[in-house]
Amino acid sequence: MTDPTPAPSAEQQLTSTIYDSITEFQLTAQYASLQHAQMRQYLAEHLAAALVSQPPAELAPAADTMPAWLAQRFDPRGPEWDALTDDDRTYWEHHAAAVRRAVARGGFKAAEGAQQTATLLVDRTSSSCGACGQPTLPRALAHVDVSGYAPKRGGGCGATFTAIRSVNRGVVEDDLRSLRPDLPIASS
Numbered sequence: 001m002t003d004p005t006p007a008p009s010a011e012q013q014l015t016s017t018i019y020d021s022i023t024e025f026q027l028t029a030q031y032a033s034l035q036h037a038q039m040r041q042y043l044a045e046h047l048a049a050a051l052v053s054q055p056p057a058e059l060a061p062a063a064d065t066m067p068a069w070l071a072q073r074f075d076p077r078g079p080e081w082d083a084l085t086d087d088d089r090t091y092w093e094h095h096a097a098a099v100r101r102a103v104a105r106g107g108f109k110a111a112e113g114a115q116q117t118a119t120l121l122v123d124r125t126s127s128s129c130g131a132c133g134q135p136t137l138p139r140a141l142a143h144v145d146v147s148g149y150a151p152k153r154g155g156g157c158g159a160t161f162t163a164i165r166s167v168n169r170g171v172v173e174d175d176l177r178s179l180r181p182d183l184p185i186a187s188s
Contacts, residue, residue, distance in 0.1 A: 012048075019044035021102045066099065067092040118143060118159035119186045122176060123168045130165070132157040138179055 019041060068081035071092045118131035120138065127138040135148035136156060143156035163186035164176050176185050
């Protein structure tokens with residue numbers, strides 16, 4: 001018996017790769033403009049459609065515009081590319097190179113083994129990771145840092161938050177939706 005699901009098109013595969021790259025970039029950069037999964041998906045679809053619709057000769061411009069595009073897109077209130085310092089240009093050129101490497105290998109490097117996921121647990125005044133129980137910031141996409149009275153950068157378990165749940169009857173579903181509209185509400 002054959003699999004009834006059609007193979008994804010080249011544009012769908014490219015969209016998925018770009019989306020994963022944008023998500024990984026957001027985990028590092030923490031830009032509010034990419035906080036919502038819908039915005040990342042829209043951006044990935046837009047970029048994939050533009051890349052697929054252009055002939056390959058048009059994809060390689062004489063000047064490298066990706067660093068300038070990244071700077072403008074992710075720091076829209078910042079200075080124009082020509083007004084950036086050398087250090088700022090180097091920063092964006094580094095991220096552009098990382099995006100190119102990720103696209104070339106079909107996405108960002110995955111951690112060894114399967115990627116761990118977790119539910120974001122929300123109380124009235126705190127939030128924690130459902131996988132390890134350590135405190136985390138409620139707007140974090142993954143548990144990278146431990147927050148709270150004894151914060152520890154890089155001390156999180158690395159789980160990606162895939163759902164949100166209240167651990168306090170005073171925190172209702174509307175509060176959870178308001179806090180993280182990008183995450184589905186997990187049942188208790």
